[in-house]
Amino acid sequence: MTGGHAITPETVSLRILAGGGMAGVWADLKPRFEQTSGHRLDLFFATTPNLIQEATSGRPFDAGIVPADVMQDPAARARFAPGATMEVARAGIGVAVRSGAPKPDIGTCEAFKTTLLKASSVATVPESATGYAIARVFERLGITEQMKSKTKAQPGPAQVVAIVASGEVELALFLVNVLTTPGLDVVGPFPPELQEDVVFAAALSADTKKASAAQALLAYLESPAGVAIIKSSGMTPG
Structure with missing residues (x-):
């Protein structure tokens, strides 16, 4: 038994690209998701340029919860699954x-x-x-x-x-x-006239072999438990 969960073939480790501005959210969300799902998260925190570099490096990852600016880079966007991204959180x-x-x-x-x-x-x-x-x-x-x-x-x-x-x-x-x-x-x-919210968006990797577990993480971010953690960290969900 590990953390109250038996290790099964379905238990996987997910490599997640993550924007550093959400580090406070992950401090609480990571252990709760791991306990709930039995999966493990390997978080790669970085700034926007380094996230773009990592996404396009060829190194495998399973999902990204990153500043929307990352998704606006064509080369980086190509490394994520096609379709709409999911807006996870924003902050001023x-x-x-x-x-x-x-x-x-x-x-x-x-x-x-x-x-x-x-x-x-x-x-x-x-x-x-x-x-x-x-x-x-x-x-x-x-x-x-x-x-x-x-x-x-x-x-x-x-x-x-x-x-x-x-x-x-x-x-x-x-x-x-x-x-x-x-x-x-x-x-x-910042004064309202100058304020720019930074938005964090999520998507699966185009090449993940662990899509089911990665999708479970994205679903958790939208769940009542995930939304509560995002709010408690001072960010606005979705």
């Missing part, structure tokens, strides 16, 4: 500071722009779906050039949290669900 982008630090005004577009220009430094993940959205916001505000020297690029969400929590960088700009964590105080979401 926000601002956070080190716990206890003063919270700047981001309530209007003009106040947000002023705060960004006054900040000594900001941390984000430029090479990610969230980073691409933030870059579009900078462009809309007309501050792309000014923000280049302030932006301290990080390789992933965990590093954004850590470098701002340590006080090394003043502002964290990332998905609000990721920023809601010990060590940071969330200032709030």
Whole structure:
């Protein structure tokens, strides 16, 4: 017996490509799905460019729950099963500071722009779906050039949290669900006029030999239990 389940021929290990912005969801969802299904999940977390690279590398995987930007890359999309993808979750982008630090005004577009220009430094993940959205916001505000020297690029969400929590960088700009964590105080979401939700979409691999088990995972994401986990992690289901 393993985890209350007998190992049977139907018990499989699924390799899943996963966007790092949903890591908090998976921390709870992975053990619950494994306990419920008897299957095991091998999660490959990465940013959008690295997920595209992994999907097109030829290495096998069974499904992806990834930023929709991944699915918009033709080469990556070809590695997934044809047909519509399933929208799993979405989250807005926000601002956070080190716990206890003063919270700047981001309530209007003009106040947000002023705060960004006054900040000594900001941390984000430029090479990610969230980073691409933030870059579009900078462009809309007309501050792309000014923000280049302030932006301290990080390789992933965990590093954004850590470098701002340590006080090394003043502002964290990332998905609000990721920023809601010990060590940071969330200032709030981007102003509505500038907000861009990052959507996470799911699809089976075109080459999976474990379609039944992989489909069970996607069904679990849409089940009441899966939806509750997504909501509790600060994301909006579907």
